[in-house]
Amino acid sequence: MTTARAHANIALVKYWGKRDEKLFLPTNGSLSMTLDGLYTTTTVELAERDELVLNGETQGPEALGKVTRLLDLVRAMAGSKAGARVTSINQVPTAAGLASSASAFAALAGAASKAYGLALDDVALSRLARQGSGSASRSIFGGFVEWRRGERADGLDSHGVPVVPQSHWDVRMLVTVLETAPKSVSSRVGMRRTMDTSPYYPGWIASAAADLVEAREAVLARDLAGLGAVMESSALKMHASMLAARPPFTYLQPASLAVIQAVWAWRAEGLAGFVTMDAGPNVKVLCAATDAEELAARLGALPGVEEVLVCGPGPGLSYEVS
Ligand code: 2P0
Numbered sequence: 001m002t003t004a005r006a007h008a009n010i011a012l013v014k015y016w017g018k019r020d021e022k023l024f025l026p027t028n029g030s031l032s033m034t035l036d037g038l039y040t041t042t043t044v045e046l047a048e049r050d051e052l053v054l055n056g057e058t059q060g061p062e063a064l065g066k067v068t069r070l071l072d073l074v075r076a077m078a079g080s081k082a083g084a085r086v087t088s089i090n091q092v093p094t095a096a097g098l099a100s101s102a103s104a105f106a107a108l109a110g111a112a113s114k115a116y117g118l119a120l121d122d123v124a125l126s127r128l129a130r131q132g133s134g135s136a137s138r139s140i141f142g143g144f145v146e147w148r149r150g151e152r153a154d155g156l157d158s159h160g161v162p163v164v165p166q167s168h169w170d171v172r173m174l175v176t177v178l179e180t181a182p183k184s185v186s187s188r189v190g191m192r193r194t195m196d197t198s199p200y201y202p203g204w205i206a207s208a209a210a211d212l213v214e215a216r217e218a219v220l221a222r223d224l225a226g227l228g229a230v231m232e233s234s235a236l237k238m239h240a241s242m243l244a245a246r247p248p249f250t251y252l253q254p255a256s257l258a259v260i261q262a263v264w265a266w267r268a269e270g271l272a273g274f275v276t277m278d279a280g281p282n283v284k285v286l287c288a289a290t291d292a293e294e295l296a297a298r299l300g301a302l303p304g305v306e307e308v309l310v311c312g313p314g315p316g317l318s319y320e321v322s
Contacts, residue, residue: 002044002110002112002319003041003042003319003320004041004042004111004317004319005041005107005318006039006042006102006104006107006110006136006316007034007035008038008040008092008102008103010032010033010173010175011032011138011234012032012144012219012234013029013208013215013234014030014238015147016028016194017191017192017195021192024130024131024132026149027205027208028149028204028205028212029146029208029209030146030147031144031145031146031147031163032138033143033144033313034141034142034144034314034315036166036311036314037310038091038103038314039091039092039103039314040091040092040106041091042087042104042110043088044085046082047083047084050067051083051085052067055088067132070108070109077116078118088108090103090104101132102135102136102139103136104133105132105139106125106129106137106139108132109125109126109136111319113125113128122160123160125140125317126140127155130155130159131155137158141160141161141162142166142314142315143166144169144313145160145161145162146161146212147159147160148160148161163219163220164219164220166312166315170289171286172289172291174284174285174292174310175282175309175311176283176284176299177305177307178253178259178281178282180281185249190279193246194242197245198245200240211230211234215227215234218230225272228272228286229274232274255304258302258303259275259285260275260277262298263275263295266295271294273287274286289312292310296308
């Protein structure tokens with residue numbers, strides 16, 4: 001029986017599109033910040049057959065199927081036919097509607113590989129987590145993390161690499177939780193549709209590699225304005241490419257746009273916050289630790305904002321002894 005914990009991450013340069021859907025190989029590299037406070041804890045225990053209990057509730061075939069797929073990869077490596085009972089707790093406020101697949105598959109990769117007797121290093125764990133959900137490849141590591149696109153068809157060179165540790169930079173990611181309905185287009189379906197139909201997708205691909213270099217350098221230099229500029233550009237290019245897809249779709253809600261415009265107005269007055277958004281309506285705001293309290297208070301007072309979570313850089317995968 002093994003328990004592992006992995007934290008959520010927010011991409012500063014986004015992953016949007018797969019060049020290989022089976023192996024989860026991305027069209028472009030991405031860069032993220034791992035978050036403290038938001039994490040998944042997963043226990044894997046060998047059993048007769050696979051079973052998934054999430055936040056105390058036994059899950060049906062759809063969620064279990066994704067877990068079994070990852071367990072099959074682990075079983076193949078370990079030469080085992082044993083089933084596994086997977087018990088997982090998401091320490092993400094349920095109302096937050098935050099994608100938990102990154103922390104979930106990173107924790108599962110860690111707990112399952114150990115439970116089956118494998119001793120994988122972090123790079124191997126990142127490759128494994130990637131095949132559960134692309135963004136999970138980044139949650140193996142703490143601090144700021146790059147997921148390398150890689151060139152190989154077998155995916156061996158497509159994995160997370162730590163850029164700087166958690167202690168490198170005292171910034172905050174403010175996660176606004178908006179009062180909205182659940183998302184209608186999954187990111188998996190959305191990225192496929194954008195790739196297949198959006199005339200803006202080639203522009204996305206063409207600029208992603210330069211964004212990655214710019215963001216990495218800004219992180220290394222602790223340049224908040226520089227990172228903020230490329231982060232906003234990456235996120236908004238991604239969302240623009242979805243608006244140009246056929247049929248079109250967007251994760252932007254009226255309240256999302258109101259938050260973005262408020263952050264821009266405050267920035268023009270000298271309070272430096274920078275926005276990003278993923279496959280859901282919640283806007284995340286990057287800022288210096290010293291501005292977090294003021295910005296969180298202002299964000300919390302905006303109409304449609306239910307809650308604001310204040311996150312610093314978080315740690316990589318860890319294990320609990322039981
Ligand atoms: C990211 N997103 O870089 C991007 C930005 C959402 C928008 O990774 O199909 O759950 O499981 O590989 O990782 C969300 O997509 O997708 C995501 P799959 P995943 O964080």
